[in-house]
Amino acid sequence: MKSLFSVLNQKLTTIKFANKTKILIFTIFGGTLLIGFLMFISIFALKYDFEVLFVNLTKPQVKLEEIKDIYQVNIKETLSAIKNHQISSSEGKEVLSLAQQIIKKQWREYKKETNTKVGGLPEFASNWLDFFLLKSDKPKKSEFKNRIISNVEKKIKSIDKKITGIISQLNKQNQIKQLIDNTILETNSINIYLSTLITNNLKLAISKKEGNDRLFNTSTLMLVFLISLSFIFIVLVSITIINHFKVLHYSLEENVNRKTKELSDLNISLESRVKKEVENSRKKDNIMFQQARLASMGEVLHNIAHQWRQPLGTLMMIVQSFETKYEKGKLDEKFITSSVNDALKLGKSMSDTLDDFRNFFMPNRAKQIFDVKKAINKATELSRYQLEKMDIKLDFSQKTTAKIYGFKNELIHVILNLINNSKDVLALNTELKEKKILIITKQTNTKIIISVIDNGGGIKDDIIAKIFDPYFTTKHKSMGTGIGLYMSKQLVERHMKGKIFCKNIKHKFGSQKFYDSAMFSVELPIKESGT
Amino acid sequence: MNKRNLDILSDFSILYIEDEPELLKHTATVLEDFVKNIFAVASCKEALKVLEENKIDAIIIDINLKNENGIEFLKELKFEKDYDLPSIVTTAYTDTEYLLDAIKLKVEDYIVKPINIKELLNSLHDLFLPIVQEREINRSYNTIKTISAVTDGKKVELIKFIIKNLDEKSMFNYSYGDIMEMVDVSKPTVIKLFRELSEKGILTKIQNKRYLFNENNLPKPSED
Ligand SMILES: Nc1ncnc2c1ncn2[C@@H]1O[C@H](COP(=O)(O)OP(=O)(O)OP(=O)(O)O)[C@@H](O)[C@H]1O
Ligand SMILES: [Mg+2]
Numbered sequence: 001m002k003s004l005f006s007v008l009n010q011k012l013t014t015i016k017f018a019n020k021t022k023i024l025i026f027t028i029f030g031g032t033l034l035i036g037f038l039m040f041i042s043i044f045a046l047k048y049d050f051e052v053l054f055v056n057l058t059k060p061q062v063k064l065e066e067i068k069d070i071y072q073v074n075i076k077e078t079l080s081a082i083k084n085h086q087i088s089s090s091e092g093k094e095v096l097s098l099a100q101q102i103i104k105k106q107w108r109e110y111k112k113e114t115n116t117k118v119g120g121l122p123e124f125a126s127n128w129l130d131f132f133l134l135k136s137d138k139p140k141k142s143e144f145k146n147r148i149i150s151n152v153e154k155k156i157k158s159i160d161k162k163i164t165g166i167i168s169q170l171n172k173q174n175q176i177k178q179l180i181d182n183t184i185l186e187t188n189s190i191n192i193y194l195s196t197l198i199t200n201n202l203k204l205a206i207s208k209k210e211g212n213d214r215l216f217n218t219s220t221l222m223l224v225f226l227i228s229l230s231f232i233f234i235v236l237v238s239i240t241i242i243n244h245f246k247v248l249h250y251s252l253e254e255n256v257n258r259k260t261k262e263l264s265d266l267n268i269s270l271e272s273r274v275k276k277e278v279e280n281s282r283k284k285d286n287i288m289f290q291q292a293r294l295a296s297m298g299e300v301l302h303n304i305a306h307q308w309r310q311p312l313g314t315l316m317m318i319v320q321s322f323e324t325k326y327e328k329g330k331l332d333e334k335f336i337t338s339s340v341n342d343a344l345k346l347g348k349s350m351s352d353t354l355d356d357f358r359n360f361f362m363p364n365r366a367k368q369i370f371d372v373k374k375a376i377n378k379a380t381e382l383s384r385y386q387l388e389k390m391d392i393k394l395d396f397s398q399k400t401t402a403k404i405y406g407f408k409n410e411l412i413h414v415i416l417n418l419i420n421n422s423k424d425v426l427a428l429n430t431e432l433k434e435k436k437i438l439i440i441t442k443q444t445n446t447k448i449i450i451s452v453i454d455n456g457g458g459i460k461d462d463i464i465a466k467i468f469d470p471y472f473t474t475k476h477k478s479m480g481t482g483i484g485l486y487m488s489k490q491l492v493e494r495h496m497k498g499k500i501f502c503k504n505i506k507h508k509f510g511s512q513k514f515y516d517s518a519m520f521s522v523e524l525p526i527k528e529s530g531t
Numbered sequence: 532m533n534k535r536n537l538d539i540l541s542d543f544s545i546l547y548i549e550d551e552p553e554l555l556k557h558t559a560t561v562l563e564d565f566v567k568n569i570f571a572v573a574s575c576k577e578a579l580k581v582l583e584e585n586k587i588d589a590i591i592i593d594i595n596l597k598n599e600n601g602i603e604f605l606k607e608l609k610f611e612k613d614y615d616l617p618s619i620v621t622t623a624y625t626d627t628e629y630l631l632d633a634i635k636l637k638v639e640d641y642i643v644k645p646i647n648i649k650e651l652l653n654s655l656h657d658l659f660l661p662i663v664q665e666r667e668i669n670r671s672y673n674t675i676k677t678i679s680a681v682t683d684g685k686k687v688e689l690i691k692f693i694i695k696n697l698d699e700k701s702m703f704n705y706s707y708g709d710i711m712e713m714v715d716v717s718k719p720t721v722i723k724l725f726r727e728l729s730e731k732g733i734l735t736k737i738q739n740k741r742y743l744f745n746e747n748n749l750p751k752p753s754e755d
Contacts, residue, residue, distance in 0.1 A: 313551070313644050
């Protein structure tokens with residue numbers, strides 16, 4: 001039993017959860033159905049047996065008993081009374097014929113009752129159950145009983161005939177004495193038969209009852225068996241299902257734990273990732289600065305290239321002039337002196353230009369205290385060529401005396417960016433007669449504000465919030481990268497601890513007319529205010 | 532091309548426009564040794580003034596002038612002011628932005644800066660050579676005409692006939708009879724001239740009716 005249980009259990013645990021529930025439902029359903037069916041059948045079978053017991057075997061005994069009584073009391077005693085002349089013949093006649101009728105009627109009823117079929121569902125159930133239980137030993141309606149019945153029938157008829165004879169010959173006392181005695185004898189014997197029949201019927205009933213007991217026992221047993229089987233099965237499946245839930249629960253719990261751990265891990269790694277990203281973005285910024293530096297380097301290089309091209313051309317001309325003068329025999333001292341002088345001057349200016357360039361782009365120079373004015377002048381110097389080319393006039397008030405602490409090149413860079421932006425706007429403006437950029441400074445004890453103003457029309461309202469964003473540009477790809485202002489802002493805010501902001505204003509630029517103008521201002525803390 | 536005779540430049544006056552003062556000065560210093568007059572100016576306005584007051588033979592102009600454009604100035608001169616002068620442009624750009632305009636204007640040359648003075652002088656030479664040659668031809672023609680006016684007209688006719696009928700190998704294939712049929716000269720004149728030319732090695736008899744004209748033996752024209 002135990003091993004079977006475990007085998008079953010094992011089998012069940014290997015079954016899928018969905019199938020397990022199916023099995024459970026099936027078992028409950030099937031078990032209940034089977035048990036219900038069996039109970040139903042049993043009840044009907046029992047009812048049938050009871051019915052048979054009562055209607056066929058018990059109730060008719062009353063009739064037999066009555067018949068017996070009538071024979072004993074009415075017939076026998078009346079006959080005795082007639083024989084002893086205790087009653088009148090007419091009286092006797094009346095009693096006897098009445099008794100006769102009653103007996104006939106009772107017998108008929110008895111026969112009828114014993115033969116009533118219970119029928120219907122109970123009989124069907126009983127038969128089915130009998131078949132099911134392989135109970136074929138149906139008690140035969142015994143030969144014995146039949147014989148008794150036929151004997152009783154014969155006796156009844158013969159007694160009846162005799163009584164009829166007696167009744168008809170009541171007047172002839174002598175003749176009927178014999179007949180009466182005979183009849184009394186016969187009544188006795190019929191009573192014996194009737195008693196036997198009753199006994200027999202009772203016996204039958206008892207045996208029937210035993211069968212009934214058997215049926216009851218078997219079906220009870222079967223029911224118990226079925227119920228316990230379904231119960232066991234249901235318990236088993238339920239256990240495995242519960243187990244399944246348990247496993248599920250544990251795995252869920254484990255899952256939750258794992259996920260929680262993962263989450264906390266993620267949290268930790270996120271922190272480090274955020275750190276890394278911040279670092280990355282800083283690196284990116286650096287790269288961007290480098291790019292922007294390269295971009296403005298390109299511009300400055302362009303500037304320098306142009307500033308070099310002219311003196312270089314002149315220098316080459318001077319060198320060639322020596323040859324032609326020599327060929328013409330005109331290479332005199334005066335010519336040589338003046339030409340060499342000119343050449344040296346040109347060379348010097350070229351060398352100066354190169355220095356400007358180098359100073360500006362010298363990387364990683366130490367922080368220093370420097371003159372704001374000089375830085376601004378350097379920026380205007382570096383953009384001079386392009387401004388001239390586009391016929392833009394740049395005016396710088398030169399008023400400030402402030403000195404600040406930081407990287408000089410970075411401030412130059414910022415100013416250069418602002419000038420370049422103004423230049424770009426002005427270059428596109430074809431209607432403007434006079435294109436102007438103004439650099440003014442405003443100074444207090446603690447700070448200096450450098451403003452770059454141009455009469456290019458100002459910044460469009462819809463973009464003004466975005467112009468400091470990285471890569472925001474309204475210019476064509478080849479013209480602008482959109483880094484200029486972003487980088488300037490970073491430099492000013494991070495390195496110089498200052499502020500940069502912009503505003504659209506109206507400015508006269510020294511004329512009669514008010515121009516729509518963009519003003520970019522850089523506010524920086526002053527280190528010391530020079531004399 | 533082989534070495535040019537830059538001496539021909541010395542007959543011409545040139546207007547040079549360049550806005551870079553140092554370059555203007557030094558280039559002018561070189562050019563003044565080669566040309567008759569060099570007018571070096573820094574702007575188109577000054578250039579116009581020079582043009583009005585002087586006889587200019589050619590213009591050298593920089594394209595990229597301060598606030599001005601050399602090509603535009605040349606256009607103005609050609610189409611509005613009626614100065615049709617040969618010109619050379621200089622430019623700091625190697626790009627071809629103005630090249631098309633320059634070609635349309637029949638600019639003689641396009642010189643990229645820095646200026647190679649030899650290149651510039653050669654350009655000037657090439658620009659002036661046709662002018663010089665045309666002048667030379669004119670002069671020769673006039674010389675001949677003058678000679679024939681003062682000497683024997685028949686001889687000149689005859690020399691003209693000989694030179695005109697030389698074949699590609701400088702051979703002259705005519706008999707005296709042929710000559711006299713075509714040119715109205717007497718036989719003694721023909722014989723006399725042939726002898727004279729033969730003596731100077733100018734016309735050598737190879738065989739009958741075949742003479743070689745030897746250009747190299749012509750006397751060099753006196754320099755003046
Ligand atoms: N002075 C100004 N007037 C009007 N608009 C301006 C001015 N300065 C900047 N802007 C606007 O702000 C935008 C962003 O400027 P920013 O300098 O950041 O980038 P950019 O000039 O377009 O490109 P980059 O500077 O990288 O070459 C410009 O595209 C332009 O539209
Ligand atoms: Mg910019």
